[in-house]
Amino acid sequence: MSRYLLRQLSLLLVTLWLLTLLAFSLGHWFSGDFITNTSGIFPEDIRFAETAEARAAEAGIVNQYTAYLGHLFRGDWGLSLLDGEPVFEQIALRFGATLEIALIAFVIAIVLGIPLGVLAALYFRKAVDHTILTISLSGYSIPVFWFAQIAILIIAIQWGLVPIAGQINPLYEITPRSGSIILDILLEQPEHMTEALHSAFLHMILPVCILAIMPMMLIIRLMRNSMLDVLSQNYITSGYAKGLSIARVLWNHALPNAMQHVMRQIGALISLLITNTMIIEVIFSWPGLGSWLVRSIYERDYPVIQGGLLVISAVILLITIALNIFHAWRYPQVRKDLYGAN
Amino acid sequence: MLLDIRNLTIAKDTPTGRVNVLERVNLQINEGEIHTLVGESGSGKSLIARAIMGFLSDSWHIQADRLWFEEHDLLNLTAKQRRAIIGVDIAMIFQDAKSYLDPNLTISEQLQEAVLDQDLTGGFLARRKQRKERVVQLLHRVGIKEHSNMLESYPHELSEGAAQKIMIASAIAHRPKLLIADEPTSTMEPATRQQIYRLLAQFHARYGMSILLISQDLGAIMKETERLTMIYSGQVMESGNTRELLDQPHHPYTEALLNTSLYRQAQRPPRSRLPTLAGTEPSMQHLPIGCRLGPRCAYARPKCVQTPGFSKKRDRGFACHYPLNLEDDA
Numbered sequence: 001m002s003r004y005l006l007r008q009l010s011l012l013l014v015t016l017w018l019l020t021l022l023a024f025s026l027g028h029w030f031s032g033d034f035i036t037n038t039s040g041i042f043p044e045d046i047r048f049a050e051t052a053e054a055r056a057a058e059a060g061i062v063n064q065y066t067a068y069l070g071h072l073f074r075g076d077w078g079l080s081l082l083d084g085e086p087v088f089e090q091i092a093l094r095f096g097a098t099l100e101i102a103l104i105a106f107v108i109a110i111v112l113g114i115p116l117g118v119l120a121a122l123y124f125r126k127a128v129d130h131t132i133l134t135i136s137l138s139g140y141s142i143p144v145f146w147f148a149q150i151a152i153l154i155i156a157i158q159w160g161l162v163p164i165a166g167q168i169n170p171l172y173e174i175t176p177r178s179g180s181i182i183l184d185i186l187l188e189q190p191e192h193m194t195e196a197l198h199s200a201f202l203h204m205i206l207p208v209c210i211l212a213i214m215p216m217m218l219i220i221r222l223m224r225n226s227m228l229d230v231l232s233q234n235y236i237t238s239g240y241a242k243g244l245s246i247a248r249v250l251w252n253h254a255l256p257n258a259m260q261h262v263m264r265q266i267g268a269l270i271s272l273l274i275t276n277t278m279i280i281e282v283i284f285s286w287p288g289l290g291s292w293l294v295r296s297i298y299e300r301d302y303p304v305i306q307g308g309l310l311v312i313s314a315v316i317l318l319i320t321i322a323l324n325i326f327h328a329w330r331y332p333q334v335r336k337d338l339y340g341a342n
Numbered sequence: 343m344l345l346d347i348r349n350l351t352i353a354k355d356t357p358t359g360r361v362n363v364l365e366r367v368n369l370q371i372n373e374g375e376i377h378t379l380v381g382e383s384g385s386g387k388s389l390i391a392r393a394i395m396g397f398l399s400d401s402w403h404i405q406a407d408r409l410w411f412e413e414h415d416l417l418n419l420t421a422k423q424r425r426a427i428i429g430v431d432i433a434m435i436f437q438d439a440k441s442y443l444d445p446n447l448t449i450s451e452q453l454q455e456a457v458l459d460q461d462l463t464g465g466f467l468a469r470r471k472q473r474k475e476r477v478v479q480l481l482h483r484v485g486i487k488e489h490s491n492m493l494e495s496y497p498h499e500l501s502e503g504a505a506q507k508i509m510i511a512s513a514i515a516h517r518p519k520l521l522i523a524d525e526p527t528s529t530m531e532p533a534t535r536q537q538i539y540r541l542l543a544q545f546h547a548r549y550g551m552s553i554l555l556i557s558q559d560l561g562a563i564m565k566e567t568e569r570l571t572m573i574y575s576g577q578v579m580e581s582g583n584t585r586e587l588l589d590q591p592h593h594p595y596t597e598a599l600l601n602t603s604l605y606r607q608a609q610r611p612p613r614s615r616l617p618t619l620a621g622t623e624p625s626m627q628h629l630p631i632g633c634r635l636g637p638r639c640a641y642a643r644p645k646c647v648q649t650p651g652f653s654k655k656r657d658r659g660f661a662c663h664y665p666l667n668l669e670d671d672a
Contacts, residue, residue: 235441235445237436238436241428243429246421252455253447333445
């Protein structure tokens with residue numbers, strides 16, 4: 001296990017290093033001045049000479065890269081070309097907002113998707129199975145952006161049940177600290193906390209639900225197929241031969257083994273979720289990383305693009321590696337396949 | 343009588359209509375008896391075992407005059423009643439034992455499942471401790487002495503023989519009255535097979551446990567077998583006391599099987615042709631009417647298109663219009 005751990009960690013480090021290399025190269029590849037691209041300070045600025053010195057503008061590309069790494073580790077990721085805000089602080093603030101809806105959506109997808117998938121498998125080729133499959137197929141086929149807009153049109157505008165966009169009613173004046181609106185309200189302790197939480201909750205329903213649909217439909221299908229596969233395995237039969245009840249066979253043998261296949265796919269599912277989060281953030285004006293990054297791409301805000309890419313890729317990478325390690329730790333035969341021992 | 347099966351018919355719906363995969367099968371097992379069911383693959387041996395265990399899904403249609411275990415009618419049991427019998431009084435071990443062990447649980451965890459709560463006393467912790475002790479006892483009983491190593495192993499680390507011993511340990515946890523062994527040794531080399539058979543014979547002698555052994559091969563049955571039932575393509579051909587049946591087979595099928603055995607071959611002149619049955623086993627789509635052996639039988643006559651009844655003579659039973667070796671009885 002420790003050998004596998006080391007291998008995964010070294011993979012993580014190498015990939016992260018390649019990512020910094022790519023982000024650094026972007027500074028050169030983008031049109032315009034390298035120093036402006038990475039630091040966000042224009043040549044007209046009085047701080048430009050000082051910045052050029054600090055980022056080793058004249059000292060060759062190797063020194064530039066070392067200087068870039070130094071800035072990266074110190075949290076000096078440059079300023080936004082648009083509004084002069086420091087990129088690192090913006091990322092720290094917006095990351096919470098993104099994480100909030102992505103995480104809640106993911107939890108909903110798991111909590112609903114897995115039981116529905118199991119149900120479909122247990123009622124294989126019966127009405128329940130067909131219904132769940134039909135819903136999941138159509139849910140998976142509908143594009144998120146279209147669905148989001150239809151939902152806004154009907155639920156938010158026509159019926160007026162929930163607000164159209166944003167994180168909370170601006171009247172509550174919550175100062176962003178972590179980016180996550182619920183955490184911020186709890187930290188702020190405003191006068192009308194229950195009402196503020198209620199407002200935040202109403203704002204959140206629509207984006208979170210729409211975000212949860214796609215991964216949920218995928219999890220249903222994955223879980224159903226994997227459960228069908230596991231239920232036909234011999235060790236399920238031997239569970240019944242021991243005289244175990246259906247519930248115990250399902251809980252002790254079928255579910256853990258079926259989850260193994262699903263776990264393997266969850267990494268891919270998370271990158272899909274993050275992509276969808278960006279789209280949802282733009283549509284619902286959610287102040288997260290995604291909407292900010294999309295804006296930066298439209299506006300050629302190079303320091304923001306570099307920083308945002310780095311963070312999002314690093315997050316996906318970290319999750320994938322964490323899942324790999326979990327997978328090897330939890331499932332013994334995977335460990336055996338990986339390096340032929342325990 | 344421990345197990346009493348009379349006229350068991352199991353049918354399956356196919357695109358060309360309903361097919362009787364198993365037709366009017368009779369099988370009786372007495373207390374403390376080792377009974378071997380011999381038949382080629384696809385002859386429906388495992389189907390009988392699965393019907394007894396209640397493993398057949400709704401797509402199979404089961405009919406029987408009698409499918410009784412002691413005084414329980416196995417065809418009409420609620421799930422709860424069935425659980426009181428299956429795994430307690432009737433246990434089963436399988437071919438390819440490794441695939442019957444959950445790959446993600448240790449041997450200890452899987453064996454603990456086989457220990458039922460009703461056998462334990464005390465609070466949660468006390469029960470847990472007893473359960474672990476019982477598991478170690480079980481391992482010792484099947485001849486695994488280094489239990490500490492085995493307990494923490496996962497199925498993929500075991501050999502086929504060791505996996506089968508674990509299955510046996512799990513099956514005998516409640517001293518079942520009947521153990522169904524579905525080709526338990528077909529993937530093993532002869533030495534391991536003898537080990538497994540010795541183990542089964544031991545439990546048979548010690549607990550008086552009946553064994554229904556299912557085997558493909560007359561040459562690979564337990565030497566302790568008291569009774570044999572020959573099954574061909576879903577019909578019982580012949581059954582009876584092992585010694586008598588092998589010495590004087592009444593049914594042409596038994597005769598044909600014996601002719602291919604090593605023992606009889608040694609008595610024939612060298613280089614002579616192996617007297618096998620002509621043709622191949624019928625497929626489920628094209629079952630012969632009447633006696634299913636008919637088209638391949640050297641003794642078949644026109645009457646064989648009527649299904650022969652199961653005639654009983656003393657301890658023997660056979661389904662043939664023209665039985666062999668009956669002259670001496672007359």
